[in-house]
Amino acid sequence: MKNSIRWTTRIVAASLSFAGFVHSAQATLVGTEQVAAAEGVLSAAAQRERVSQLLNRADVAAALQERGVDLAQAQARIAALTDAEVEHLAHTLDTAPAGASDVLGTIVFIFLLLLITDILGFTKVFPFTRSIR
Numbered sequence: 001m002k003n004s005i006r007w008t009t010r011i012v013a014a015s016l017s018f019a020g021f022v023h024s025a026q027a028t029l030v031g032t033e034q035v036a037a038a039e040g041v042l043s044a045a046a047q048r049e050r051v052s053q054l055l056n057r058a059d060v061a062a063a064l065q066e067r068g069v070d071l072a073q074a075q076a077r078i079a080a081l082t083d084a085e086v087e088h089l090a091h092t093l094d095t096a097p098a099g100a101s102d103v104l105g106t107i108v109f110i111f112l113l114l115l116i117t118d119i120l121g122f123t124k125v126f127p128f129t130r131s132i133r
Contacts, residue, residue: 044083047090051078054093 036043042050052075054060061071081089117123121131 042090044086048078048081048086051086051090051093 033043055064055071055074055078064071064074078086078089114123114125115129118126118129119132124131
């Protein structure tokens with residue numbers, strides 16, 4: 001009996017001494033907008049505004065006018081897009097290469113394609129290759 005009281009006392013004393021190390025946690029509701037803002041996700045309205053602001057840039061407006069596109073008509077078309085279409089357009093604008101084409105990559109691809117077909121014996125374009133046939 002005396003041993004069980006000692007063990008119980010020791011366990012209670014140990015538990016109380018570690019009670020100061022326990023931190024309390026508070027949980028609150030987080031709105032979808034807060035999570036999206038933290039992740040960098042823009043709403044459809046924000047993406048639509050961003051694309052519209054892009055059209056208002058002087059260099060973009062000049063490029064559109066060179067191609068015969070009226071700026072007011074382009075803005076009206078952007079306003080008429082669905083949310084999914086605006087999201088796709090914004091994603092395309094974010095991921096498009098700066099030069100809008102990869103000419104060097106295309107040239108390297110054609111060179112390698114011709115080199116491989118020369119080595120395989122299908123073509124004879126380069127004089128420095130020997131066919132494996």
